[in-house]
Amino acid sequence: MSAASVPPGESRAVQHDARDDSLRAEIERSVQRIFDENVDAAAFAEVERGEWPQRLWRVAVDAGFAAAPARAAHAGIEASWADAWPILHGIGFWQVPLPLAETMIGAMLLSMADAVVPEGPIALVDDACGGVRLDRAPGEPTLTGQASRVPWARHCRWALVSIRDPGPGGLALVELKQGERVRIVAGANLAGEPCDELAFADARCALRIDSPLPALDAPLRHLAAMARSAAIAGALDSLLAQSVRYAGERVQFGRPIGNFQAIQHALALLAGETVAARTAALVAAGSAPSIASAGASAAFDIAVAKLRCSEAASRGAPIAHQVHGAIGFTREHPLHRATCRLWSWRDEYGSDAHWAEQLGREAIGAGSQEFWPALTRRRFGGR
Amino acid sequence: MTEGRLDDDDVRDAAQSPRIEPCVPDAGCERLRVEVREFLAESLSGYPAAARARHWSAADPAFSRKLGERGWIGMTWPRRFGGHERSQLERYVVLEELLAAGAPVAAHWTADRQSGPLLIRYARPTLAARIVPGIARGETYFCIGLSESDTGSDLASVRTRATKTAGGWLLDGAKLWTTGAHRAHYMIALARTAARSESRHAGLSQFLVDMKAPGVRVRPIRNQADEHDFNEVSFERVELPDECLIGTEGEGWAQAATELAFERSGPERYLSGMRLMLEMLDASSTDDARARVALGRLVAHYATLRQMSLGVAGLLARGEDPALAAAIVKDLGASLEQSLPEVAHELFGGSMPVGSTLAEVAAYITRAAPSFSLRGGTREILRGIVARGLGLR
Numbered sequence: 220m221s222a223a224s225v226p227p228g229e230s231r232a233v234q235h236d237a238r239d240d241s242l243r244a245e246i247e248r249s250v251q252r253i254f255d256e257n258v259d260a261a262a263f264a265e266v267e268r269g270e271w272p273q274r275l276w277r278v279a280v281d282a283g284f285a286a287a288p289a290r291a292a293h294a295g296i297e298a299s300w301a302d303a304w305p306i307l308h309g310i311g312f313w314q315v316p317l318p319l320a321e322t323m324i325g326a327m328l329l330s331m332a333d334a335v336v337p338e339g340p341i342a343l344v345d346d347a348c349g350g351v352r353l354d355r356a357p358g359e360p361t362l363t364g365q366a367s368r369v370p371w372a373r374h375c376r377w378a379l380v381s382i383r384d385p386g387p388g389g390l391a392l393v394e395l396k397q398g399e400r401v402r403i404v405a406g407a408n409l410a411g412e413p414c415d416e417l418a419f420a421d422a423r424c425a426l427r428i429d430s431p432l433p434a435l436d437a438p439l440r441h442l443a444a445m446a447r448s449a450a451i452a453g454a455l456d457s458l459l460a461q462s463v464r465y466a467g468e469r470v471q472f473g474r475p476i477g478n479f480q481a482i483q484h485a486l487a488l489l490a491g492e493t494v495a496a497r498t499a500a501l502v503a504a505g506s507a508p509s510i511a512s513a514g515a516s517a518a519f520d521i522a523v524a525k526l527r528c529s530e531a532a533s534r535g536a537p538i539a540h541q542v543h544g545a546i547g548f549t550r551e552h553p554l555h556r557a558t559c560r561l562w563s564w565r566d567e568y569g570s571d572a573h574w575a576e577q578l579g580r581e582a583i584g585a586g587s588q589e590f591w592p593a594l595t596r597r598r599f600g601g602r
Numbered sequence: 603m604t605e606g607r608l609d610d611d612d613v614r615d616a617a618q619s620p621r622i623e624p625c626v627p628d629a630g631c632e633r634l635r636v637e638v639r640e641f642l643a644e645s646l647s648g649y650p651a652a653a654r655a656r657h658w659s660a661a662d663p664a665f666s667r668k669l670g671e672r673g674w675i676g677m678t679w680p681r682r683f684g685g686h687e688r689s690q691l692e693r694y695v696v697l698e699e700l701l702a703a704g705a706p707v708a709a710h711w712t713a714d715r716q717s718g719p720l721l722i723r724y725a726r727p728t729l730a731a732r733i734v735p736g737i738a739r740g741e742t743y744f745c746i747g748l749s750e751s752d753t754g755s756d757l758a759s760v761r762t763r764a765t766k767t768a769g770g771w772l773l774d775g776a777k778l779w780t781t782g783a784h785r786a787h788y789m790i791a792l793a794r795t796a797a798r799s800e801s802r803h804a805g806l807s808q809f810l811v812d813m814k815a816p817g818v819r820v821r822p823i824r825n826q827a828d829e830h831d832f833n834e835v836s837f838e839r840v841e842l843p844d845e846c847l848i849g850t851e852g853e854g855w856a857q858a859a860t861e862l863a864f865e866r867s868g869p870e871r872y873l874s875g876m877r878l879m880l881e882m883l884d885a886s887s888t889d890d891a892r893a894r895v896a897l898g899r900l901v902a903h904y905a906t907l908r909q910m911s912l913g914v915a916g917l918l919a920r921g922e923d924p925a926l927a928a929a930i931v932k933d934l935g936a937s938l939e940q941s942l943p944e945v946a947h948e949l950f951g952g953s954m955p956v957g958s959t960l961a962e963v964a965a966y967i968t969r970a971a972p973s974f975s976l977r978g979g980t981r982e983i984l985r986g987i988v989a990r991g992l993g994l995r
Contacts, residue, residue: 459992463992463993463994466994467993467994477994478994478995480986482994483985483986483989483994483995484982484985484986484989486988486989486992486994487933487984487985487986487988487989487992488985490620490930490988490991490992491930491933491934491988494620494621494622494910494927494930495906495907495910495934497621497622498622498624498906498909498910498913499902499905499906499909501623501624502624502909505624519905520905522902523901523902523905523906524906526898526899526902527902527903527905527906530899530902571899572895574898574902575894575895575896575898575899575902576891576894576895576898577898578897578898578899578901578902579893579894579895579896579897579898579899579901580888580894580898581901582883582897582898582901583883583886583887583888583893583894583897584888585883586883586884587880587881587883587884590879590880590883591702591703591876594904594905594908595635595698595908597905
């Protein structure tokens with residue numbers, strides 16, 4: 220816009236969502252350096268052999284990523300999720316093979332409840348994984364039930380489990396290494412990352428807490444869905460960068476394939492999906508509750524983000540493969556690391572149908588008069 | 603690099619994707635939103651849903667003048683042009699509320715969105731000072747003369763020609779698909795002022811044309827939704843005084859591109875057909891799983907496009923170039939709106955009660971939807987702009 224049509228004081232109504240740009244920028248620099256140097260072929264090979272990538276985990280913990288959203292007393296820096304965005308997005312961009320987002324979420328919830336945050340990675344067992352109930356029989360309370368497809372469970376000593384007891388936000392901290400009381404059957408997601416079955420039989424429960432986040436009735440699922448949304452946006456950013464670069468270098472019919480309009484339009488579509496996913500995920504990270512903020516619109520923003528990002532994953536991954544041709548379909552080429560994670564992440568912590576059902580039920584219940592006010596408020600119901 | 607040798611460093615060096623940063627309207631904007639909603643509740647009470655669905659082509663000069671009185675046209679322009687020196691985000695809030703309510707905005711919309719800013723930026727100050735305040739009052743309306751019979755997406759091929767005379771210019775030729783020409787007071791016309799040379803984009807200039815000038819003829823064309831929205835406009839030796847050359851002779855292409863970026867950057871590109879979404883919500887039951895999933899998906903698209911559109915307003919507010927982000931939002935917005943009749947067909951096809959509001963609105967949006975990816979830059983043109991932004995062209 221020209222100077223003539225921009226009146227003085229133009230920017231007065233503009234606010235960035237990032238509360239503290241300097242913290243986010245600092246985290247971003249650290250993420251760039253750490254992931255760029257350490258997420259390497261050796262780490263992927265370890266995970267694909269079924270081993271725990273200890274060196275990479277150590278580096279991420281030492282950089283302060285795992286505890287970032289926790290209180291200072293628990294080795295955290297009380298980062299909001301907007302501050303931590305570069306970590307969550309970086310997990311997707313570099314396809315970091317670690318339960319890092321899960322551990323960050325577990326550390327924050329335990330820290331906010333003033334519980335001791337245990338060492339090591341933490342798995343999240345959401346109700347969407349199955350049903351685990353608390354047995355309040357005399358003596359110590361125990362957990363019984365099944366959970367399927369729990370990311371990274373076999374490598375985690377601890378799990379935070381949604382028990383919906385006494386209320387929707389009820390959580391239990393459970394040690395997973397307790398013999399027959401917690402049986403683990405190894406599984407894998409499409410990218411070869413651990414995704415395991417858990418069977419709890421009178422498993423001892425180390426701690427029960429009420430969720431410190433009243434804005435979310437399913438805190439594990441919501442926060443993990445927010446983190447997966449950011450990771451999907453990061454993986455799409457990586458797909459777009461790889462695809463644009465490849466289209467500029469691969470020559471067929473005497474010119475780079477990026478010169479062909481069919482390829483240009485396919486990449487424009489991928490760019491559109493990538494920007495949409497990134498915007499939705501950023502908004503969700505901006506409103507997700509943390510030590511720094513309560514997150515009034517979080518439930519809506521997260522449902523929107525996970526659904527929109529999953530759709531973007533479904534539309535984006537095939538475009539990247541189509542542009543790359545046969546080479547992108549090989550084991551040798553890194554493209555599959557991003558696309559296979561996208562196809563797994565869209566299912567995890569609430570599939571498209573799960574979040575669509577929820578948003579659809581709320582929107583139909585609210586009716587036409589309430590639709591637009593709810594979009595601007597980013598919440599169905601309430602004032 | 604040969605294929606298969608793409609290592610991670612290459613990936614990280616590659617271009618970043620286009621960015622839209624989320625933007626939060628401040629408390630002042632939210633107070634303004636309440637004010638606009640109260641105004642609309644009062645001034646549109648009793649305005650039927652089927653009419654709200656057609657708001658895009660509904661011109662109501664009395665309503666436009668009322669908006670002008672409230673200071674909601676020309677909101678960001680300098681006061682000396684009758685503007686109100688408010689922020690881009692305040693303007694955005696007013697626009698999205700008007701569109702969401704289905705207010706009849708067609709009379710003044712083009713003038714507010716692109717002709718006013720164009721005149722302020724490029725016209726002689728005396729000319730702008732004479733004409734722009736009328737736009738801000740909601741009294742002066744514009745149409746845009748770009749397309750011709752042999753000129754659609756390929757704008758550089760325009761044949762309407764302006765010939766220099768002693769005191770001005772003589773305009774000859776014809777424009778086609780000109781929205782609102784029949785109610786506009788002025789047109790901003792793109793015309794050839796020099797023969798085509800090696801640079802296809804050189805030799806084009808923009809002119810202000812008084813629609814009442816001798817030699818200007820407007821012929822209506824009905825569209826397939828049975829509306830009179832666009833027209834053919836012919837010019838036969840239309841005399842234009844010198845001051846009607848807008849900006850620099852021969853720079854019309856670049857000026858028109860700036861203007862089109864304004865045209866594409868607003869929320870109308872995803873809020874033209876929302877009435878059908880609203881009717882589907884009211885016609886659905888929370889017990890219907892198919893409806894919950896189909897409409898829930900649309901909710902996520904609406905919410906995301908709103909955030910993207912707000913982000914584009916944030917770019918404008920910071921004085922950044924919105925062209926790339928706006929092209930992406932318009933392309934996604936048109937696709938969302940074109941999916942609405944498909945969802946209506948899937949959920950209600952063959953079972954909409956005759957004469958119901960849902961049936962009426964669906965019939966209208968189904969027939970109007972093809973235009974969403976044509977007007978203001980076709981889908982193909984937009985994807986070309988995005989590809990250029992990615993460094994592919």
